[in-house]
Amino acid sequence: MRNYYIYDAYGKFLYKYEEVDNHYYYTGQEKDGSPSGFYNLRNRYYYANIGRFTQEDPVIQINESSFFGCGAVNITPIFEYQDNPEALNPYLYVLNNPVNATDITGEKVQFCSKYMVGRGFHVYLRFEGGSYGGRTFGFRQRLNIPFPPPFIWLPAVVEEDTPVNSGGYCVSVTRNDCKDECVMQNIMKSAIEAAVGIKKYKLNVYDCYTWTAEMLHSCGIGW
Numbered sequence: 001m002r003n004y005y006i007y008d009a010y011g012k013f014l015y016k017y018e019e020v021d022n023h024y025y026y027t028g029q030e031k032d033g034s035p036s037g038f039y040n041l042r043n044r045y046y047y048a049n050i051g052r053f054t055q056e057d058p059v060i061q062i063n064e065s066s067f068f069g070c071g072a073v074n075i076t077p078i079f080e081y082q083d084n085p086e087a088l089n090p091y092l093y094v095l096n097n098p099v100n101a102t103d104i105t106g107e108k109v110q111f112c113s114k115y116m117v118g119r120g121f122h123v124y125l126r127f128e129g130g131s132y133g134g135r136t137f138g139f140r141q142r143l144n145i146p147f148p149p150p151f152i153w154l155p156a157v158v159e160e161d162t163p164v165n166s167g168g169y170c171v172s173v174t175r176n177d178c179k180d181e182c183v184m185q186n187i188m189k190s191a192i193e194a195a196v197g198i199k200k201y202k203l204n205v206y207d208c209y210t211w212t213a214e215m216l217h218s219c220g221i222g223w
Helices: 065-070 179-195 208-217
Strands: 003-007 013-018 045-047 108-116 120-128 136-141 154-160 169-172
Touching: 108 179, 108 208, 120 169, 120 179, 120 208, 136 179, 136 208, 154 179, 179 208
Parallel strands: none
Antiparallel strands: 003 013, 108 120, 108 169, 120 136, 136 154
């Protein structure tokens, strides 16, 4: 073992031994390299020595115990009290519950649209920031026919990080950092269904628009 670390619950170092240079520590996040030792959590900086963010939360953290499974505290753009006075403190880290949750933030689901000459508009999904950052997914008919007949069900495929699923105009469709897990699970499930022939493509019935809507809407996301 070249490096060894012991933290308290909020990420403050209790013991640190390094033989190899490293910038990623508590919850696998990156320190900014400054003398202060803040963690760069993309939307805000986190100071582990005091267990607080250095900027206010742009949306208030809401404690939903059943939602801890996604690995981050659920947040909502609506200011709610929900019988938890700690939710009113915009500097808290995971509502003072770092044993059961983390807040790496920065993960957003984006809806993207791209015009393709001779084919019209293609829509796909993109993840911005976080562990899935930059990954894109789209749905199309596997035979790659420019203008597939609208009355025929065709074999389909869910593609990741292809040229077709890049270069479009993207907008974030959720401010909830936990929704990414739900959407990713839907995408992985649909990729398997397409591969085995359960999920198929039919123009204007179940195409890239319909697929994208299904991936988002079942997670409570609309656009």
